[in-house]
């Protein structure tokens with residue numbers, strides 16, 4: 001159900017990918033936990049990891065699409081998920097340099113500029129890392145207001161001026177894909193800058209962490225015509241399409257972090273004796289641990305299934321545009337809940353400097369805030385709600401997508417418009433196929449939500465009020481979340497007890513959001529009545545709970561990092 005680096009054989013991967021995963025685990029385990037924690041406390045930059053990946057050709061092999069590489073390189077979301085999980089399992093900083101390289105590579109592979117394709121492939125062969133210069137200090141999520149400028153010169157080249165803020169790898173990147181506007185006009189552009197050239201001023205790391213999250217300034221930085229990646233609508237689409245690819249990784253980082261923290265939490269709790277018994281004998285500790293474990297298993301089942309849809313995507317199947325922001329938004333906020341639950345179990349131990357846990361409680365908060373906040377992603381997700389509920393489409397069934405193929409569509413996603421027209425397969429099919437008590441109960445809640453959307457749908461004023469829409473979005477998100485979990489439970493033959501226990505948490509979550517909806521000052525009388533109807537109690541089954549608890553307890557001692 002969860003990654004265990006000491007026993008995982010990566011049998012679903014091909015030989016080279018298995019080697020990458022095992023060598024990466026070996027890199028961290030040989031250094032050991034003491035060194036890992038020391039580097040975190042010293043906030044020392046991860047040069048050693050960058051050198052390791054360069055020596056092993058890891059970013060080269062995993063981040064060069066096959067069209068641009070030699071010797072079997074490919075961009076394969078399935079194996080990238082496994083790598084994401086491993087890196088975050090050992091520390092978010094190591095994951096971050098990989099993640100921002102992925103973002104930086106988005107425009108570099110999406111461009112039609114073949115000269116930049118060749119330079120990028122060479123930089124990967126040289127072991128380089130990359131950066132994505134979208135954000136600016138003054139403008140946050142409002143990228144329409146980007147102030148960076150690219151001024152055309154008489155000789156056909158350009159001079160860039162402006163400053164970017166919160167940019168990962170800004171100190172080292174071979175290329176930073178930079179977003180700006182052309183001349184003094186409003187036309188967007190993307191161009192590549194080299195962090196080691198003159199007129200690129202790496203100002204500082206704006207975060208007090210191992211990560212280099214930099215501010216850089218372009219002081220009349222010369223950009224050759226062949227370093228321009230796109231202009232106009234293409235540049236805008238490049239920004240959004242890159243984020244579609246990148247944000248998916250954030251959920252996997254959350255899963256990796258929670259998994260390592262989980263091993264530490266169960267080991268501590270089970271071996272701590274208070275008042276004559278193990279802490280794990282307390283009923284509330286059992287509830288907290290079971291909730292944490294099933295939430296984590298749910299996160300992983302959902303994210304794995306979302307990966308299938310990412311890989312199956314094409315011009316006629318853009319369902320990934322709903323699932324990717326959910327891996328970003330829903331999975332990462334679930335990760336925060338998992339850490340809250342585990343921290344309540346291990347209490348003071350969670351502050352201790354020799355535990356991985358101490359890093360995870362800090363870093364888990366970052367993920368919902370990067371690459372669009374929860375609100376920004378929710379605003380996106382809500383656009384899909386109408387078609388999802390009321391106008392399903394026909395699609396062939398998507399199997400597990402584990403083949404060692406290149407996911408080339410991710411770099412040719414096309415225009416980012418028309419989200420409201422995207423169709424989804426009928427969510428009711430998989431829900432109807434399950435007779436588990438809590439799935440049935442959840443289905444009943446969803447029916448009331450749908451009835452509300454038909455009979456007491458948000459008014460024009462409510463549809464403009466994001467405070468109201470946010471709660472509606474949470475309810476909608478739960479329906480999609482449950483759907484993909486059920487699909488994967490079937491594909492992976494997950495035990496009923498586990499799935500029913502996952503839905504126990506989902507029934508409770510649905511009821512909580514329904515209560516919040518009914519409390520909203522903007523809710524009408526009819527909507528409040530529907531919200532009350534959505535509020536249900538999960539189906540309690542002590543035997544099922546005990547069954548899941550035994551699985552949780554069996555994780556004690558299953559993994560411990562080398563000291």
Ligand SMILES: Cc1cc2nc3c(=O)[nH]c(=O)nc-3n(C[C@H](O)[C@H](O)[C@H](O)COP(=O)(O)OP(=O)(O)OC[C@H]3O[C@@H](n4cnc5c(N)ncnc54)[C@H](O)[C@@H]3O)c2cc1C
Pocket residue numbers: 100132133134135139140141142165166167168207213366369370371372373374375376379466
């Ligand atoms: C550690 C770290 C690393 C980062 N790495 C990079 C990187 O490598 N490259 C890069 O380009 N950026 C990077 N970022 C920037 C990150 O993507 C931004 O922080 C993020 O986009 C949100 O911007 P903001 O934090 O300034 O929030 P703001 O945009 O200032 O938002 C303020 C509030 O308004 C809400 N809000 C804003 N717009 C909307 C909307 N349309 N609908 C609803 N609510 C809205 C937000 O949810 C938030 O609550 C990084 C940030 C951090 C902290």
